[in-house]
Amino acid sequence: MHWAAEYIGKPWVSGGQGPESFDCWGLVRYVMRQRCGVALPIVDTDATRVSQVMRCFRDGSYAGWEKVNEPQELDGVLMSHAKHPHHVGVWVDTMGGGVLHCVNGAGVVFMDRLHLRLSGWNIISFWRHECKPV
Numbered sequence: 247m248h249w250a251a252e253y254i255g256k257p258w259v260s261g262g263q264g265p266e267s268f269d270c271w272g273l274v275r276y277v278m279r280q281r282c283g284v285a286l287p288i289v290d291t292d293a294t295r296v297s298q299v300m301r302c303f304r305d306g307s308y309a310g311w312e313k314v315n316e317p318q319e320l321d322g323v324l325m326s327h328a329k330h331p332h333h334v335g336v337w338v339d340t341m342g343g344g345v346l347h348c349v350n351g352a353g354v355v356f357m358d359r360l361h362l363r364l365s366g367w368n369i370i371s372f373w374r375h376e377c378k379p380v
Contacts, residue, residue: 250338250340253268253273253346253354254346254355255354256348256354258348258350258352258354260350262348263276264276268348272348273346273347274334274336275288277336277346278375281320282320282375284375311373311374312374313372313373314372314374317337317339317343319339320336321337321372322335322372322374322375323373325345325347325367325369325370326368327366327367327368333347333349333367335347335348341358344361344362
């Protein structure tokens with residue numbers, strides 16, 4: 247069983263940092279800590295307010311990440327429903343690749359690129375943090 251399966255179905259809660267509930271950044275932080283030993287900062291924002299989430303990205307919440315063109319397992323994925331990033335997930339190299347992310351109303355889900363597009367998500371960019379799998 248792939249490691250991502252243990253997260254699927256966990257509920258979305260604004261400010262959720264795991265392990266029982268998450269918001270989008272809380273899921274990324276938790277996965278990176280558990281899978282890579284990387285401690286990412288808490289983004290102090292109300293995840294239901296898109297403008298606050300966008301401000302966090304713009305103001306450097308992604309320090310330590312390198313933008314990459316092609317994703318690999320455990321890369322961060324910035325997504326949006328519009329032009330500006332306001333959602334983040336983790337790239338998973340299974341079944342052709344896709345994003346593990348936590349969505350209000352659905353909780354933690356895995357979606358391949360086609361299902362992301364069909365759900366209205368646009369991938370904006372991929373980001374890699376140095377990861378030494380734990």
